Amino acid sequence: MYSTPSYPAASGPMVWLKRTEHWLDARGRGAWIAAMVAGFVVFWPVGAALLAYMIWSKRMFNRTVTTGPSRMSRRFGGSMMQSSGNAAFDAYKEDTLRRLQEEQDSFADFLGRLRAAKDKAEFDQFMADRKTDRPVDDTADAPRDAN
Structure with missing residues (x-):
């Protein structure tokens, strides 16, 4: 029989950073700002790095953090111009x-x-x-x- 190869569990700082980024994205801009403030409190270069990343990735000024549909359109099942039937x-x-x-x-x-x-x-x-x-x-x- 054919078995799928088992790969070692992905770990390391890059995987951790990516998971953290997705976790913060799921919670919105407020979570990013809270993480940035906490970074400044703990060690100011961490807060500065988070601020720079938020500006560089356009998370600071965009209306929505994620690239998918907005929360409002997800809540109502699509765009406002969609036919109801x-x-x-x-x-x-x-x-x-x-x-x-x-x-x-x-x-x-x-x-x-x-x-x-x-x-x-x-x-x-x-x-x-x-x-x-x-x-x-x-x-x-x-x-x-x-x-």
Whole structure:
């Protein structure tokens, strides 16, 4: 009979580091930050190395640590645009998402107008303060006599 060869159990620092990396990835960005802080507390070069690795591997700034689907899409079984199989519900969902997008766009326009009005009010206040702060000197515009 044919038997599969038995390989020695993989061990060593690289395997341990890889397992630790996967363990931290499974727990999210908070686990990476906690490990980094613990590294700084125990021995600062370890914390600095973890910080450098997090920046280099883009774990520090990405929204999700893992390359697979996000937690939200895994929880709901796929993307938000995936059909439910019910045409009436899909039409309702599409209409609701369209309405929410329109509300978001109109709110962004409102914020833009609000910022513009605030900027104009601040500029008008600056100009009013500038007029009252500067003493009016009619002789500044008059030509000087050369002696």
